[in-house]
Amino acid sequence: MKTRLRPADLAREHGLSTQAVRNYERDGFLPPAARTASGYRIYTEVHASALRAFLALVSAYGHATAGGIMHAVHDDDVGRALTLVDRGHELLLRDRETLNTVRKAIGHLTTGPAPEPAPAGWSIGEVAHRLGVTAATVRAWERAGILVPSRNRATGHRLYQAADIRDAELTHLLRRGGYPLARIATVVEQVRTAGGTEPLAEALETWQDRLTARGLAMLDAAGRLNAYLVSRS
Structure with a gap:
């Protein structure tokens, strides 16, 4: 019984x-x-x-x-x-891949050469040339809410500062990794909110711990x- x-x-x-x-x-x-x-x-x-x-x-x-x-x-x-x-396992794997891609992108940005200072900021053409993309591509990133350059009050032309270049380089790396603009916008916003790549790098470690805990919970x-x-x- x-x-x-x-x-x-x-x-x-x-x-x-x-x-x-x-x-x-x-x-x-x-x-x-x-x-x-x-x-x-x-x-x-x-x-x-x-x-x-x-x-x-x-x-x-x-x-x-x-x-x-x-x-x-x-x-x-x-x-x-x-x-x-x-x-559930598929989502966990996708999150791990995203984490690794973002970590590599952040590592590239923190170890690569920093953009040279420009008093007034870079033009869209200069940003496009630096990244090896077209100006239309940079505009598409702006429409997606990824880039938020300031404007020259006299001419209305876009002006990209050092933080904008950082965001553009991160976007370029993630796009090469196959990530859609909507997901990239989320990552870039995290960088912007954190105040740079160093705080985000620390946040990635916390993200890694959460993924590990989720994987163990699945087991x-x-x-x-x-x-x-x-x-x-």
């Missing part, structure tokens, strides 16, 4: 309230519980395994994806559940999910 467990038994292991356990069952994250003649829920080790799996999946993939995985399992659609797991979640699938068989 399977060991009978109360909601409090499941809740205690994870520091949850008994109501939270009931809510997880109601929402389909746990399999339905049997009831006593008086209406009390009867949980088993299978429910305990489901709760461990769900909470581990939340840590690894977020609440929505974790819920989707558990719903798929309870619909006996393991393929759908594994597809959601695969998408733990995989083991917990597998244990739950085995308990259901």
Whole structure:
């Protein structure tokens, strides 16, 4: 006979309230519980395994994806559940690749030659020549919100300062890496907000730590999910 467990038994292991356990069952994250003649829920080790799996999946993939995985399992659609797991790993890999590309770009900017000072700023043609691109390309970066040059009040011509050159060089490197302008705009804004590449380099280390933690959480979640699938068989 399977060991009978109360909601409090499941809740205690994870520091949850008994109501939270009931809510997880109601929402389909746990399999339905049997009831006593008086209406009390009867949980088993299978429910305990489901709760461990769900909470581990939340840590690894977020609440929505974790819920989707558990719903798929309870619909006996393991393929759908594994597809959601695969998408999470795909996103993690993409984030790692983005991190490595940005880190290389930042490293190039901090070790490469700094732009020579110009009292009034560089013209769009000078920026384009420096990067080996066309002026139309530089204008496209501006339309995407990546570059925000000042203007000469008398002529209306664009004036690019040292920070603009830095942003343009970073944009050029990321474009060569195949990144779309929308994602580049986000990265450049981070550089601009941080006040330069050095603070961003420090932020990248924190980003790396988060990715590592997410990867380890996915490993733990995989083991917990597998244990739950085995308990259901």
